[in-house]
Amino acid sequence: MNDFQRQMTGIPASGKMSDTEFDPIEGATLLSLFFGLGKTLRLVGHDNDTFKNQIGKFWERFELVAEGADKLTIKIVTGRLFINENLCRTALKSEVVLEAIERWNALAIGGIEISFQPETTGLATLFQILNQTSGVETSEEIQNKLVRADVSGIRLLSTAEVEEGTGLPEEDRTHMRRQARSVFFQSMRAISESTSQILAGREGNIRQTKQVVHSLVDQLMVEDSSLLELTAIKDYDDYTFAHSVNVCIYSLAIGVNLQMDHRRLSQLGFSALFHDIGKTKLPSDVVKKPGAFDNEDWIMMQRHPSLGAKMLLKNFPISAHTVRGALTAFEHHINIDGTGYPRRRELRGLNLFSRIVTIADTYDALTSGRIYIKQQISPIEVIRKMFYQMDQKFDQLLLKVFINSIGLFPAGSLLLLSNDQVAIVEKIHPDQPGLPVVRVIGDRTGVRQTAKLVDLAAAESAEVHIKRFLNPQTCNIDLKYFVLNDLPVE
Ligand SMILES: [Fe+2]
Ligand SMILES: [Fe+2]
Structure with a gap:
């Protein structure tokens, strides 16, 4: 975690929350x-x-x-x-x-x-x-x-x-959000540290990685929207590790919905966190190239799955985690019909973790506009695109489970409401995915000093509906500020 994130989240370097001694x-x-x-x-x-x-x-x-x-x-x-x-x-x-x-x-x-x-x-x-x-x-x-x-x-x-109001009392909601930030940035730190150790020829820290995955699972089990909201931040200076954590959160959300046990969730989270580790062996000017990739770039990029699999097997003690992680790193770009890369002579079924991570990876890559397609697209357009490519690329059932987990208006999405107010999705109602609870943060005249929680599924909001998604960059709204801070709620 850098100083900015620490300052924004109030999390000291130890990762322990500063305002509580609670054990x-x-x-x-x-x-x-x-x-x-x-x-x-x-x-x-x-x-x-x-x-x-x-x-x-x-x-x-x-x-x-x-x-x-x-x-x-x-x-x-x-x-x-x-x-x-x-x-x-x-x-x-x-x-x-x-x-x-x-x-x-x-x-x-x-x-x-x-x-x-x-x-x-x-x-x-x-x-x-x-x-x-x-x-x-x-x-x-x-x-x-x-x-x-x-x-x-x-x-x-x-x-x-x-349980007054829209669900959680405000202090509980704030607490949840703080806890989610702490877990999120600890995960970023863990993957970053393990990657540095591996690149320096040392062993990756499997214990620390397992610990953060367990914390992510625990957090998702009790309340997933605070973590999912954090995946909406796409403007980190270096997106590499945020991408890994986002893919891990999306993959675990699918795993939790499939009712996987803790052992499998731990292996899935580990595999997702390290799915792109092979990229760290490639020249960073290619991986972080701001423009479109040319042919040579693509040939280079297509080496990262096999490089990643080798790195995991070489730099972690052999265990179910590393073997499944290596397989996932190797397979996560193959596609369900085998049209991706690396090419395989015969088409065998992809393992479950690879099929899950492929969905999580594609969704994060497309919504971030950082990887492969250098343009940010709204979550709903991404979901539409992914559905369109479902037969070639994704496991149909898993894609539906994923969309069910994040909803059509995922937490953290910036929306324009029919009354011209600007709001961030706070959480979705699983039974009414089109009517989330939102946090109104402003209107066309500017942002507010306090946020207002509006449950679009409530009777008093019957007149208000979602007009469209807003792109934080083009609207000049610092989404990161609103996600990493707790504005007083009226
Ligand atoms: Fe990848
Ligand atoms: Fe990726």
Whole structure:
């Protein structure tokens, strides 16, 4: 990450967020202990030692996570868990927590505020009531039961209270966006560092690469629009590593939609990150040539898949990651009908990762206007082009999965609305891909100091529709500024 990005994102060189001391692992343990209380109570009585022990551990962890504060808030926002506004992704790996989320959702409980009071009674009563509650009671009715049972220091929050407005509360949305930026730039740094190591004849850092891929997967699992929005920035001075990270994010979005397990997602992310590593062996004046390629340039460029495959096999310890990565690097320009390069004597089916990365790579190359076709095209035109070439180049099913993942108006797209307002797509509704949630940032007279969130699927926006995509360059709008900063939202 360069100084500009660090300054824009507020991320220190260590990559750790500057404004929080929250430890997600401690947070996840606290949540497992907390939600586990309900399960334990179903098996044993409240005066059982196991239960008392668990409550004791919960209060110990409470003190640690709350860092001296006497109150702690746990929120469930569209399947995500937050402790005091800190996202706690790791907690979703616990079965007890997942079960509890489902149960709390059914009861329309969006969260809970707990005051520090290291005793057993309050929490025991809470979970006794919750275990006996049927699905028809509201969080308010359950709260009344707590009051009648003389329980103080515990306040239930309703789902509506927690998920006001267009989905995420503003602090949560800002937090998500910051976290996505942190993961995005850490990934850029990881691929850049590994590439330098490989070019210096050393081994690439597979551990660091796996770590960033896992972070990207975790982020995509809980909320994909903040990461997808970052892929819309196309005007980095050096696009090489941003392209690799974008291709990785698009590929993982397809993998997540195909419900791949973590192991395969990790291999897919690794393969996508390094798909173009072979280009680093080519003269940079050819790779970064601003104009169109001539015949000689093309011959040179067509060497990058085989160069990449060799580099991966030579510079990483042999593992499933490197073998699949090498195969993907080798195959990502072959095309589904074998018309691409490198030419192969007999046409064998391409491996799944290559078919996924080809789609992600082509989409990013065409939307960036940086690679091969030196002109920026809107996402919808790119999708149209890709559909037109579907039989020759792409796996039809995977292309549909990809379009489903990013939507027709992908996060980060700059739009002109019918009321002449200029907006950036914030997130898509999977069931209404043509009506995203947008952030209005200006109108024809100029940009605003504050952003306004508008849900185009909401009844009050029925009169407003999307007129067309805007090209940030020709409109002179610094999209990067609006994506990397959090304007106050009115
Ligand atoms: Fe390539
Ligand atoms: Fe590429």
